[in-house]
Amino acid sequence: MSTHNTHAFELPVIGAEQIALLEKLSNAVGISGDEGEVRKIVLDEIKGLVDQIIVDSLGNVLAICNGEGPDPLRVMLAAHMDEVGFMLVEEDAPGLYAFAVVGGVDLRHLPGKMVQAGKQHLPGVIGAKPIHLQEKDENGRAIPLTSLRIDIGPGGKGKLKPGDRAAFATAFQQVGPSIIGKALDDRLGVATLIEILKRRPRQLTLQVAFTVQEEVGLRGARVAGYALNPDIAIILDSTPSYDLPVWDGEENIRYNTRIGCGPAIYTVDGATINDPRLIKFLAQIAERHGIPFQFRQPGGGGTDAGAIHKTRGGVPSVSISVPGRYQHTAAQITRTDDWTHTLQLVYAALHGLDRSVLAAER
Amino acid sequence: MKALIKKFVEAAGPSGFENAVRDLVKAEIAPYVDRIEVDALGSLIAWKGSRQPGGKRVMISAHLDEIGVIATHVDQNGFVRFTPLGAVRPHTCLGGRVIFQNGTRGVIGSERLEDLARTPGFEQMFIDVGAASREDCPVRTGDAGSFDRDFVALSENRLAAKAMDDRIGVAVQVEVIRQLKASPNELVFVFSTQEEVMLRGATTAAYAVDPEIGISIDVTVSGDTPRGIKMETALGKGPAIKVRDAGMISDPRLVRHMCAAAERLGIPVQLEILEGGTTDARAIQTTRAGVPAGCVSIPCRYIHSPSEVLDYQDVINSVKLLVELLGHPIDLQ
Numbered sequence: 132m133s134t135h136n137t138h139a140f141e142l143p144v145i146g147a148e149q150i151a152l153l154e155k156l157s158n159a160v161g162i163s164g165d166e167g168e169v170r171k172i173v174l175d176e177i178k179g180l181v182d183q184i185i186v187d188s189l190g191n192v193l194a195i196c197n198g199e200g201p202d203p204l205r206v207m208l209a210a211h212m213d214e215v216g217f218m219l220v221e222e223d224a225p226g227l228y229a230f231a232v233v234g235g236v237d238l239r240h241l242p243g244k245m246v247q248a249g250k251q252h253l254p255g256v257i258g259a260k261p262i263h264l265q266e267k268d269e270n271g272r273a274i275p276l277t278s279l280r281i282d283i284g285p286g287g288k289g290k291l292k293p294g295d296r297a298a299f300a301t302a303f304q305q306v307g308p309s310i311i312g313k314a315l316d317d318r319l320g321v322a323t324l325i326e327i328l329k330r331r332p333r334q335l336t337l338q339v340a341f342t343v344q345e346e347v348g349l350r351g352a353r354v355a356g357y358a359l360n361p362d363i364a365i366i367l368d369s370t371p372s373y374d375l376p377v378w379d380g381e382e383n384i385r386y387n388t389r390i391g392c393g394p395a396i397y398t399v400d401g402a403t404i405n406d407p408r409l410i411k412f413l414a415q416i417a418e419r420h421g422i423p424f425q426f427r428q429p430g431g432g433g434t435d436a437g438a439i440h441k442t443r444g445g446v447p448s449v450s451i452s453v454p455g456r457y458q459h460t461a462a463q464i465t466r467t468d469d470w471t472h473t474l475q476l477v478y479a480a481l482h483g484l485d486r487s488v489l490a491a492e493r
Numbered sequence: 494m495k496a497l498i499k500k501f502v503e504a505a506g507p508s509g510f511e512n513a514v515r516d517l518v519k520a521e522i523a524p525y526v527d528r529i530e531v532d533a534l535g536s537l538i539a540w541k542g543s544r545q546p547g548g549k550r551v552m553i554s555a556h557l558d559e560i561g562v563i564a565t566h567v568d569q570n571g572f573v574r575f576t577p578l579g580a581v582r583p584h585t586c587l588g589g590r591v592i593f594q595n596g597t598r599g600v601i602g603s604e605r606l607e608d609l610a611r612t613p614g615f616e617q618m619f620i621d622v623g624a625a626s627r628e629d630c631p632v633r634t635g636d637a638g639s640f641d642r643d644f645v646a647l648s649e650n651r652l653a654a655k656a657m658d659d660r661i662g663v664a665v666q667v668e669v670i671r672q673l674k675a676s677p678n679e680l681v682f683v684f685s686t687q688e689e690v691m692l693r694g695a696t697t698a699a700y701a702v703d704p705e706i707g708i709s710i711d712v713t714v715s716g717d718t719p720r721g722i723k724m725e726t727a728l729g730k731g732p733a734i735k736v737r738d739a740g741m742i743s744d745p746r747l748v749r750h751m752c753a754a755a756e757r758l759g760i761p762v763q764l765e766i767l768e769g770g771t772t773d774a775r776a777i778q779t780t781r782a783g784v785p786a787g788c789v790s791i792p793c794r795y796i797h798s799p800s801e802v803l804d805y806q807d808v809i810n811s812v813k814l815l816v817e818l819l820g821h822p823i824d825l826q
Contacts, residue, residue, distance in 0.1 A: 384566045384574050398635035399563050404509030426634045429563040429576050445533035445697030493535035
């Protein structure tokens with residue numbers, strides 16, 4: 132990747148060390164509201180890299196690096212630690228649990244999926260009536276949540292209790308140019324921030340928030356933004372690519388993002404109209420360093436920016452996502468190159484960032 | 494004041510991209526206020542006067558933004574696909590025109606419609622900007638636009654334009670700023686952004702201003718059209734004093750205070766109970782530890798269409814009412 136000789140610094144790359152970190156993060160379980168396992172990894176990784184670490188009352192990790200010089204710009208970076216998943220509601224029969232979904236999960240994806248339940252990661256499966264036994268027209272219908280169970284077998288009797296979480300059991304793997312994992316949304320962002328902290332710009336005060344409960348309404352980011360009171364916020368997430376070919380060969384016009392085309396810079400989503408000054412700045416940085424990027428198609432959805440930009444008197448904010456296919460299912464696929472280019476864009480942007488970006492009025 | 498209204502409604506300022514309107518407002522009010530600031534979300538905040546005995550810090554808010562569109566994709570033949578900014582309704586779009594921030598004009602068309610009785614969705618529409626290819630198209634993904642329609646006086650008092658919501662509130666607020674000579678109150682006039690996308694500008698401005706009283710100026714629905722919505726409000730019957738809408742119950746003391754002021758002035762007012770929609774006042778009311786809030790509404794027909802119609806006398810009377818209200822102590826009983 133290091134074919135660049137026009138800049139004063141080397142852009143970071145994704146190597147074995149970074150992949151190993153992402154693997155550890157993606158395989159850890161952190162369903163919204165129960166992010167402890169991921170938080171522990173984050174705390175271990177950033178120990179010694181920052182000036183101050185706070186775990187706040189909702190469980191956000193707030194890591195502060197003081198900038199050098201007088202009155203350094205305070206830049207908040209955020210990525211959410213939580214993932215969508217399941218919460219056990221009731222043990223119907225020994226080892227058989229009724230459950231609720233946590234965050235945006237499409238029920239049609241669930242039957243037949245392997246899960247891991249509870250702190251012990253007990254293996255289980257979300258069961259459904261086998262095709263052999265189905266009625267004629269049963270096949271075309273989605274199975275309602277009330278008819279689905281998480282089954283860990285009778286040996287699991289009493290080992291779990293209502294309120295325990297369960298997650299998809301997909302193990303992280305690298306396949307050719309791609310990475311596959313259950314929680315790349317948003318462990319990609321978490322891993323990126325950890326990598327940034329390892330090589331942080333000195334001129335900025337970095338306020339890095341590893342947030343909780345994003346998938347259930349940006350709750351962690353709301354209080355983190357208030358506590359940190361930044362000058363600027365940059366939010367890292369992972370957004371869907373629905374870039375598959377259209378059946379009739381027509382041009383695909385609703386893809387959100389395309390994998391392999393670099394980090395997706397947000398313009399307008401359902402929760403935020405991203406600051407045009409920051410969008411322009413990021414695009415200029417990308418062009419200057421030859422980093423490919425794309426604009427996420429304006430539309431719905433949202434990131435932690437939706438909460439952060441509205442805190443106190445307002446925060447100029449922008450989101451950047453690593454694109455990926457099949458978010459919020461058991462397996463997301465992302466191109467490793469897109470992650471590399473996201474890390475490079477954030478790194479280059481932070482090294483080039485100062486108050487002049489806000490000199491003009493929005 | 495009609496010239497001022499024309500200037501404001503014909504300017505383009507879709508939600509999140511209000512800078513052109515803001516610059517117009519800034520030029521109009523600069524000589525009449527003590528201090529002007531533009532905040533992180535682009536809202537213009539103007540301070541006028543200081544708190545005298547009996548006075549309060551009052552935030553008044555009218556929103557700069559209007560509903561609009563944003564480009565989502567430019568296809569290989571140069572057609573621009575788009576999604577709405579704010580609550581645009583599809584049936585108001587076909588055959589309409591838009592103007593993008595870079596000055597590019599376009600016409601809204603649609604794919605062939607199988608059933609003319611059904612309004613197509615935005616996903617079936619596109620904007621034709623006269624380009625023949627993607628490379629040739631001056632619009633890019635993420636470019637915002639607003640509807641393109643001239644101001645016209647239909648009669649002596651009935652005015653039609655796009656973006657009456659809420660440039661009429663902006664014009665009223667500018668006029669109030671100019672006419673108010675003395676006040677016991679510290680007045681903080683906010684020209685807010687992103688109202689049409691969930692009151693975001695007023696949310697952060699209200700936090701920063703930290704007012705003791707909040708009043709928004711916005712349009713409301715008018716119930717006086719054929720087989721229209723059942724509502725008390727009608728054009729020409731005076732400013733509407735909001736009792737409640739879908740997002741706020743006005744402070745009843747403030748409602749009484751507003752009605753009393755109108756009575757003193759001898760101007761007609763109407764009471765507004767709006768079933769859907771809300772205004773910046775909601776954001777002010779719920780900021781920090783809570784703020785008594787209300788709203789002066791200008792009744793308006795065909796809201797969120799490119800031709801919104803209202804009555805000029807309601808506008809004039811809204812200015813009078815607000816000058817009276819803000820020029821005296823607001824003692825809530």
